[in-house]
Amino acid sequence: MRNTVAVELIDVTKTYPGAGVRALDGVSVAFRAGTFNAVMGPSGSGKSTLLQCAAGLDRADSGRVLLAGAEIGQLREPKLTEARRKLVGFVFQSYNLIDSLSVWHNVLLPQRLAGARPDRAWAREVVRRVGLAGREDDRPAQLSGGQRQRVALARALAARPEVIFADEPTGALDLTTGREVLDLLREAVDGLRTTIVMVTHDPAAAARADRVVFLADGRIVTELASPSAAQVAAQMTAVTDRTAATMTGSAR
Numbered sequence: 001m002r003n004t005v006a007v008e009l010i011d012v013t014k015t016y017p018g019a020g021v022r023a024l025d026g027v028s029v030a031f032r033a034g035t036f037n038a039v040m041g042p043s044g045s046g047k048s049t050l051l052q053c054a055a056g057l058d059r060a061d062s063g064r065v066l067l068a069g070a071e072i073g074q075l076r077e078p079k080l081t082e083a084r085r086k087l088v089g090f091v092f093q094s095y096n097l098i099d100s101l102s103v104w105h106n107v108l109l110p111q112r113l114a115g116a117r118p119d120r121a122w123a124r125e126v127v128r129r130v131g132l133a134g135r136e137d138d139r140p141a142q143l144s145g146g147q148r149q150r151v152a153l154a155r156a157l158a159a160r161p162e163v164i165f166a167d168e169p170t171g172a173l174d175l176t177t178g179r180e181v182l183d184l185l186r187e188a189v190d191g192l193r194t195t196i197v198m199v200t201h202d203p204a205a206a207a208r209a210d211r212v213v214f215l216a217d218g219r220i221v222t223e224l225a226s227p228s229a230a231q232v233a234a235q236m237t238a239v240t241d242r243t244a245a246t247m248t249g250s251a252r
């Protein structure tokens with residue numbers, strides 16, 4: 001049976017060498033399989049660090065990180081890379097496509113790197129679902145920003161990962177195109193039971209998620225279930241004010 005928790009952090013701390021403050025300070029959070037999760041917080045609150053540690057791209061100083069029930073925090077290379085390739089998909093703000101490869105070969109690349117035989121039928125299906133049927137032979141340079149992000153999403157979905165981590169996936173897109181990409185992320189969760197953990201600064205984007213987790217100063221301070229954009233924005237203001245008050249020493 002499929003594990004119901006896709007990714008879990010237990011009491012994770014992380015301090016970058018030379019940095020005074022903890023980027024993550026005892027973070028515990030579990031993201032359930034088949035749910036769309038957003039992570040918000042002021043600049044420097046630890047969102048990217050959370051994503052990097054959860055995805056096995058960076059190592060926590062202490063605590064545990066479980067992906068599909070398996071602890072990845074203890075894995076050494078090359079086992080860690082292997083686990084990441086098998087379990088995790090990524091969608092970045094800057095797309096991170098290979099310019100010299102066609103759409104089709106970009107989509108198949110993670111499976112090839114993982115040494116797996118690509119599931120071409122499934123790859124064709126996800127390319128169709130993201131609206132890129134007929135564009136398989138194009139190079140990224142021939143595509144718009146929104147289309148490039150669709151390729152990145154198809155690439156993530158094609159490998160059937162346990163979880164897709166998305167870092168500001170709409171950050172480089174205009175409003176309408178960003179909305180279309182969010183529609184596709186939502187569809188990936190609702191139609192394909194994908195698990196998504198998305199970092200965003202945009203309350204409207206976060207409002208598409210089932211759950212929004214708020215970070216401040218490396219800690220999870222609160223969360224909202226299926227909120228409206230207005231509720232997310234209000235909570236962000238409260239969290240940002242609280243962070244500012246802490247920094248100026250006026251917090252009670």
Ligand SMILES: Nc1ncnc2c1ncn2[C@@H]1O[C@H](COP(=O)(O)OP(=O)(O)OP(=O)(O)O)[C@@H](O)[C@H]1O
Pocket residue numbers: 016017019021022023041042043044045046047048049050
């Ligand atoms: N490579 C690094 N070296 C030193 N300090 C770092 C490094 N990366 C992040 N930090 C620090 O760790 C803390 C958390 O940073 P992080 O990038 O995770 O925050 P964030 O919420 O993603 O910020 P933003 O919204 O600006 O992207 C900050 O104090 C930041 O300055």
